[in-house]
Each structure stands twice: as C-alpha cells, then as structure tokens.
Amino acid sequence: LPCWAVMVTFEAPVPVDFGGAFLEGDPLSWVCRNTSQPGRPPEESWVLHGGPGWSETHLERDPEEVAEMLMGAFASRFGPLPDASFRRGHRWRYAQPRDAAGVDALHDARLGIGVCGDAFPGGRVEGALLSGRAVAGRILAQAPPAAANPLGEARPGTSEQLPLL
Numbered sequence: 001l002p003c004w005a006v007m008v009t010f011e012a013p014v015p016v017d018f019g020g021a022f023l024e025g026d027p028l029s030w031v032c033r034n035t036s037q038p039g040r041p042p043e044e045s046w047v048l049h050g051g052p053g054w055s056e057t058h059l060e061r062d063p064e065e066v067a068e069m070l071m072g073a074f075a076s077r078f079g080p081l082p083d084a085s086f087r088r089g090h091r092w093r094y095a096q097p098r099d100a101a102g103v104d105a106l107h108d109a110r111l112g113i114g115v116c117g118d119a120f121p122g123g124r125v126e127g128a129l130l131s132g133r134a135v136a137g138r139i140l141a142q143a144p145p146a147a148a149n150p151l152g153e154a155r156p157g158t159s160e161q162l163p164l165l
Helices: 052-057 063-078 125-142
Strands: 003-010 020-022 028-033 044-050 084-092 106-108 113-115
Touching: 003 052, 003 063, 028 063, 044 052, 044 063, 063 084, 106 125, 113 125
Parallel strands: none
Antiparallel strands: 003 044, 003 084, 020 028, 028 044, 106 113
C-alpha cells in the first residue's frame, strides 16, 4: 500500500505532550516528533504519514500539495502550528504490505527454517520485531530441551554457558 509522508521543521516547538502517535482514520495515520528519537538534530521536526486509503486516493498529487494537506490535517487535529522553515512531501508507492492475513511469520518445521520481517504484522519496525519473535519461538519450540535456553543460563548439571542470541 502507498504512503504519503511529510517531513516538516518548525521554527518553534509544536505544543503537544507526546513524541508520536498512531491515529485512526484518514488522512493521518501516524505522526512523530523526529527530535524525540535519540541522536536526532535538535530542530523541531515532525514526520507525518497519510493513511493507506488516503494515500492511495491522492497517489498522483503534487508533493507540495500533499504536504499542505497533511499539515492542515495535523493542525486541525492538534491546534495551530508554528511557522514551518522546511517541509517536503514524499510518496512511497510501495510502503506497506496490503494484507498479511493474520500471518506473523513463516516457519517450516521439517527444514528448520523461517521467514520473518516487517512485511508480516503491520509493516513497521514493531512488526518486524514481533515477526522475529514469532519465528524464533517456533524454532525454539522444536529444538532439543538443552538448546531451548535463549537467556544463556548454564545447562543443568554443567557450568557451560549457552551463547546469547
């Protein structure tokens, strides 16, 4: 599914008490204060994502027009915004999986292999983490009991440590 994204830098802080939010409905689906992430520049910058349906409807629009529309939606939802010193719209034509149909990962127990990633639950880094945990759990469930110890404690009756994954 497509996603229109806007990066905007404001001349003053946006008066909200959160660093990011998933939003239901269109046009916005996610907003994030970029400066709330470690190691980011101190300027007050935000990333605004259009929802999949809205982004698909407006797929061929001009990036500047989309930036204006999403900033307007942000302002109408959270109040007046400070002046922007920079803004840029970017279209991701293939940003998210269309439908993972409830599949969190793939695993072939016979071969002992699995496939995981952000293409499964939700298309974001959080989905990649959950997918990786799901396939790891399936692999560990079929491992011999002595090997199924992801915390690295000593095997019973030995002082040998298992390596941390």
